[in-house]
Amino acid sequence: MTTAERTGAPSTTIETPVLQVRDLSVAFTTESGTVSAVDRVSLDLAPGEIVGMVGESGCGKSVTAMSIGGLLPDSARVTGSVRLQGTELVGTRESVLRRVRGKDIAYIFQEPMTSLNPVLTIGRQIAEVLQVHERMSRRAARARAVELLSLVGIPSAATRVDNYPHQLSGGMRQRVMIAMAVACGPKVLVADEPTTALDVTVQAGILQVLRDLRDRLGTTILVITHDLGVIADIADRVVVMYAGRVVERAPVTDLFAFPYHRYTAGLLSASPTPGVHAGTQRLQEIPGLVPVLSAQPDACTFADRCPAADERCREAAPPLEAVRPALTEHVAACWHPCPTPRTRPEETIA
Amino acid sequence: MTSQEYALELSDLVMHFGAVRAVDGVSLAIPRGRVTALVGESGSGKSTVGRCVVRLVEPTAGTVRIAGADVTHLSRRQLRRHRSDVSIVFQDPAGSLDPRMLVGDIVAEPLRLSGRRISRRDRDARVATELGRVGLRAEVARRYPHELSGGQRQRVSIARALISEPMLLIADEPTSALDVSVQASVLNLLADLQRDIGFACLFITHDLSAVEYLADDIAVMYLGQLVEKGSREQIFARPGHPYTQALLSAAPVADPERQRQRQQVLLGDDLPTALDPPSGCRFRTRCPLAFDRCATEVPAQVEYGDGMAACHLVQPDGTRPDVRAADTNEVVS
Numbered sequence: 001m002t003t004a005e006r007t008g009a010p011s012t013t014i015e016t017p018v019l020q021v022r023d024l025s026v027a028f029t030t031e032s033g034t035v036s037a038v039d040r041v042s043l044d045l046a047p048g049e050i051v052g053m054v055g056e057s058g059c060g061k062s063v064t065a066m067s068i069g070g071l072l073p074d075s076a077r078v079t080g081s082v083r084l085q086g087t088e089l090v091g092t093r094e095s096v097l098r099r100v101r102g103k104d105i106a107y108i109f110q111e112p113m114t115s116l117n118p119v120l121t122i123g124r125q126i127a128e129v130l131q132v133h134e135r136m137s138r139r140a141a142r143a144r145a146v147e148l149l150s151l152v153g154i155p156s157a158a159t160r161v162d163n164y165p166h167q168l169s170g171g172m173r174q175r176v177m178i179a180m181a182v183a184c185g186p187k188v189l190v191a192d193e194p195t196t197a198l199d200v201t202v203q204a205g206i207l208q209v210l211r212d213l214r215d216r217l218g219t220t221i222l223v224i225t226h227d228l229g230v231i232a233d234i235a236d237r238v239v240v241m242y243a244g245r246v247v248e249r250a251p252v253t254d255l256f257a258f259p260y261h262r263y264t265a266g267l268l269s270a271s272p273t274p275g276v277h278a279g280t281q282r283l284q285e286i287p288g289l290v291p292v293l294s295a296q297p298d299a300c301t302f303a304d305r306c307p308a309a310d311e312r313c314r315e316a317a318p319p320l321e322a323v324r325p326a327l328t329e330h331v332a333a334c335w336h337p338c339p340t341p342r343t344r345p346e347e348t349i350a
Numbered sequence: 351m352t353s354q355e356y357a358l359e360l361s362d363l364v365m366h367f368g369a370v371r372a373v374d375g376v377s378l379a380i381p382r383g384r385v386t387a388l389v390g391e392s393g394s395g396k397s398t399v400g401r402c403v404v405r406l407v408e409p410t411a412g413t414v415r416i417a418g419a420d421v422t423h424l425s426r427r428q429l430r431r432h433r434s435d436v437s438i439v440f441q442d443p444a445g446s447l448d449p450r451m452l453v454g455d456i457v458a459e460p461l462r463l464s465g466r467r468i469s470r471r472d473r474d475a476r477v478a479t480e481l482g483r484v485g486l487r488a489e490v491a492r493r494y495p496h497e498l499s500g501g502q503r504q505r506v507s508i509a510r511a512l513i514s515e516p517m518l519l520i521a522d523e524p525t526s527a528l529d530v531s532v533q534a535s536v537l538n539l540l541a542d543l544q545r546d547i548g549f550a551c552l553f554i555t556h557d558l559s560a561v562e563y564l565a566d567d568i569a570v571m572y573l574g575q576l577v578e579k580g581s582r583e584q585i586f587a588r589p590g591h592p593y594t595q596a597l598l599s600a601a602p603v604a605d606p607e608r609q610r611q612r613q614q615v616l617l618g619d620d621l622p623t624a625l626d627p628p629s630g631c632r633f634r635t636r637c638p639l640a641f642d643r644c645a646t647e648v649p650a651q652v653e654y655g656d657g658m659a660a661c662h663l664v665q666p667d668g669t670r671p672d673v674r675a676a677d678t679n680e681v682v683s
Contacts, residue, residue: 230602233609270533283538
């Protein structure tokens with residue numbers, strides 16, 4: 001990539017994003033006052049892209065995912081903008097949203113068993129989606145259900161289609177959920193911790209299915225996870241969230257090789273990695289706890305746990321911007337970004 | 351090594367729940383002061399092994415020896431003498447701490463159960479020391495579990511487990527419910543305490559990356575049986591059993607360049623159940639290298655390196671299969 005001729009121009013892909021999130025904020029009213037869960041999150045998903053959103057519990061990643069499809073309860077106050085191929089979704093009537101969900105945006109969640117109806121065969125459940133959204137006949141829907149099951153790698157799909165959820169393993173159930181989610185050919189698939197409840201040997205297969213969907217159908221996928229290993233495996237770009245805010249956003253290899261935000265760097269070195277820690281080294285810890293915020297403060301929310309924090313971090317929230325002007329796709333919200341360990345090849349060219 | 355030198359010895363441990371053969375002949379010995387990780391996926395029976403050791407359940411067959419003493423069929427009363435030798439830390443600290451008890455009382459509970467008389471002041475001092483050891487302030491003793499974070503609650507569980515100075519600690523997925531940054535601090539704490547105090551530990555987990563950092567030895571379980579045992583170095587560098595190899599290959603590494611270059615072994619995800627385990631080798635239904643003999647003959651535990659592997663393709667001379675070669679049909683034998 002040559003960066004010389006692109007000075008100042010935004011380097012995001014020229015294609016129009018499928019999904020455009022701008023300044024999305026979510027607050028909940030609780031007994032003990034207002035809690036700010038998501039604070040001015042902006043995000044673009046380009047067609048056919050797999051974006052990973054990573055963070056620990058309470059960082060707002062799942063709430064962000066739910067608010068995209070309007071899945072939050074009424075107690076949530078959602079502001080900002082979510083545009084799906086140009087159509088605004090925030091504040092849209094529920095009847096319109098219901099058409100969008102399932103057809104244009106589909107979801108899969110952590111626990112497939114609770115999302116499936118135990119008294120209907122998986123074939124009936126997939127067919128139902130097609131009958132409702134695509135007005136297919138029962139017979140056509142069933143035939144399509146079999147196709148979808150083999151698409152997601154379920155062996156002998158023609159007989160499996162008559163199974164009940166309890167007859168399937170956890171991994172198979174998650175494949176069924178994916179088949180149901182992609183039944184109407186959604187533009188965007190939101191996968192919220194899709195492999196967290198599964199064993200690693202099963203997880204590898206599910207991640208493979210998601211990658212196949214993108215490659216074969218061009219589905220745009222937002223993967224929400226706490227697991228950096230999953231991100232490293234599947235994501236093209238990564239969004240790191242902390243205490244309701246996006247703290248860093250970068251292409252996947254850049255993020256792991258050169259994390260700028262101190263929180264990202266902390267997360268990376270806290271994750272045990274085979275072959276790295278091998279008995280002798282200690283894992284790095286991030287001291288302190290994630291704050292629960294009644295209002296988003298005008299400060300860096302990570303300052304209290306950050307080794308590099310100073311006065312400035314406690315007085316003003318750092319903007320999310322490129323740390324190196326030449327690398328516009330790698331942005332971080334940090335006043336004192338980590339020093340880059342070695343010269344980046346891109347910069348020597350530029 | 352005499353029996354006294356092992357903190358824990360399991361021989362042919364069997365635990366059946368009705369028709370479910372949760373644990374089906376597990377033999378394992380942990381020398382004093384060493385950490386053995388018991389690794390397996392859900393349904394492998396690894397947690398049941400831990401529950402047999404602390405006698406939350408009475409094994410169907412086989413023996414459990416703690417510090418040389420057979421505790422397999424002791425009554426609750428008889429067990430009390432051995433209770434202080436072994437402690438357990440569970441995965442979910444919220445579920446294993448009584449919400450109506452103060453942290454101080456929770457931590458002191460094992461002292462009360464030991465039956466030895468101890469003054470209030472001594473008790474409080476012991477609790478304060480123990481809380482300090484796990485990195486909590488002494489004031490925490492006057493709090494309730496719900497006032498603490500997940501990581502702090504797990505520290506309380508560890509303090510409670512260690513106050514009786516056990517020779518053996520069973521840690522059943524102690525960090526699986528915690529966030530990455532908190533998990534790191536709890537793993538560090540366990541490693542430090544183990545080094546300082548020198549208790550033996552059976553560390554039960556599904557997460558191989560966590561054990562590379564903690565364990566001396568690793569035992570791998572599949573559907574109620576051990577498929578491989580060995581030193582940590584050997585298991586990571588030269589895993590013998592195809593299942594161990596698949597497990598290592600499936601765990602993603604947090605490094606995109608390395609992760610995307612790795613050759614992954616994809617196993618089918620139709621898992622057999624412990625209700626009706628496959629004949630012969632239990633892993634054969636998912637093993638990319640399975641052949642006729644695997645269905646008819648149960649593989650013997652073959653000496654392999656510094657441990658053992660139960661696979662027809664592993665030989666005592668160090669020959670081992672390679673699951674990654676499965677696609678090319680070139681089986682190393």
